[in-house]
Amino acid sequence: MRKLFIASYILLILVTAFSFTQDLPEQVFVSQGDLISVLGKQVIEDSEICAVNIQVPSINGLKDKPFQDYFNAALESEIAQYRSEIEEMARKAFEESKTSEWPFRVFNVYVVYSAYVSDGILTLDMIFSEFTGGAHPNASRRTYNIDLSKSRLVALHNILDNKAVEDALNESIKSEIAEREDLWPDYFDGVTTDQSFYLKAGRLCVCFQPYDIGPWASGMPEFCFPLKELLNQR
Numbered sequence: 557m558r559k560l561f562i563a564s565y566i567l568l569i570l571v572t573a574f575s576f577t578q579d580l581p582e583q584v585f586v587s588q589g590d591l592i593s594v595l596g597k598q599v600i601e602d603s604e605i606c607a608v609n610i611q612v613p614s615i616n617g618l619k620d621k622p623f624q625d626y627f628n629a630a631l632e633s634e635i636a637q638y639r640s641e642i643e644e645m646a647r648k649a650f651e652e653s654k655t656s657e658w659p660f661r662v663f664n665v666y667v668v669y670s671a672y673v674s675d676g677i678l679t680l681d682m683i684f685s686e687f688t689g690g691a692h693p694n695a696s697r698r699t700y701n702i703d704l705s706k707s708r709l710v711a712l713h714n715i716l717d718n719k720a721v722e723d724a725l726n727e728s729i730k731s732e733i734a735e736r737e738d739l740w741p742d743y744f745d746g747v748t749t750d751q752s753f754y755l756k757a758g759r760l761c762v763c764f765q766p767y768d769i770g771p772w773a774s775g776m777p778e779f780c781f782p783l784k785e786l787l788n789q790r
Contacts (some may be wrong), residue, residue, distance in 0.1 A: 565587045575601040580611060585673035587704045592617040592678055594671040605660070606646040610635060610667040613680055620707030627709075631680075631700070642686045649689060661689045668762050674755040675783060677710065678702045681754050696761050697776050700754045717761065717787065722747065724789040729762060729779050739770040741779060758783055 580596035591731035593616045601608040612635055618624040651659035666685040669718050671678070678701070685695040703710045716722045726746045733739045751762040761780040 560712070566778070573717075575599075583671050585671075585678070587673050587676060590617060590619070590704065592673060592704065594678075594680070596669065602766070605650045605662060606643050607662060608639060609663040610639060610665065611668075611669050612667075613669045613671065613682075615678070615680075615702070618702070618704070618707045623707045627700075634688065635667055638667070638684055638686075645688055661687075663688055664693075666693075672754060672756040673704070674758055676704050677715075678704055679754040679756070692772060694766075695776070696765055697752050699754050699763065701754065711749060712747055712753050712762070713749065715753070715755070715783075720741055720787055721789045725760075725762070725786055732779050733769060733777075736770075736777075738774045739752045740771075743769045755783065756780075760786060 567777075577597055577599050580598055583594045585592045585594075594613050595616060595672065596611050596613045598611050599608060612632055614628045614632075615624055642663060642665040649663070650660050650677050664687045667682065669680055669682045671680055673679075680700040682698045682700070683695060683700060685693050687693040701710050701715075703714075713722070716725060729747070730741065730744060733741050733744055748760060752765070754761050754763070759780045760783045763778045764770075764776060766774075766776055770777060
């Protein structure tokens, strides 16, 4: 009887709380003779109120070690804060559901990253997504672009360099938006100072959040152009 009780208790724990952490494959890049690597860990936890599946990247090999340490710590803290906020919302919703006619639906929090190096820029391209009981999950795309020669974060205007290049980019984006029936051309007034973007294989890709220029069904649109052709607009 005691063994049956212990087995039942262990099964209950496994059903209501499952957790493990694993290392992700290392990505190694060569830029201007330097080796840059991106390591990552994946944390998966399930409970009766919130399912967690998050990836946390860490950069190694930057010339400026203090900046590298600061960036890694800040990014890990940002992901932890995001997770904490969703889990707190889940706890509150679960408690409220006990006195509500509406059934509780398990929340989830999801973070995934990709890494690229192109034209001296290291990009961490990340999706932050959560389900909090609505009709569909909410999601955002966050990109972190690091100039490897200077060990500093750069924004889109640092890449474009001048207004002529920015104007050319805006016209190209407007043209592509107009060709798609699922997007809203009137919602695009030009790239912003905090515009998400990444560089990959010599191409500049500009990213938009859900509802920025189209409905949820259109996802997170992005538009890619050869970087050298854009910079020739100078």
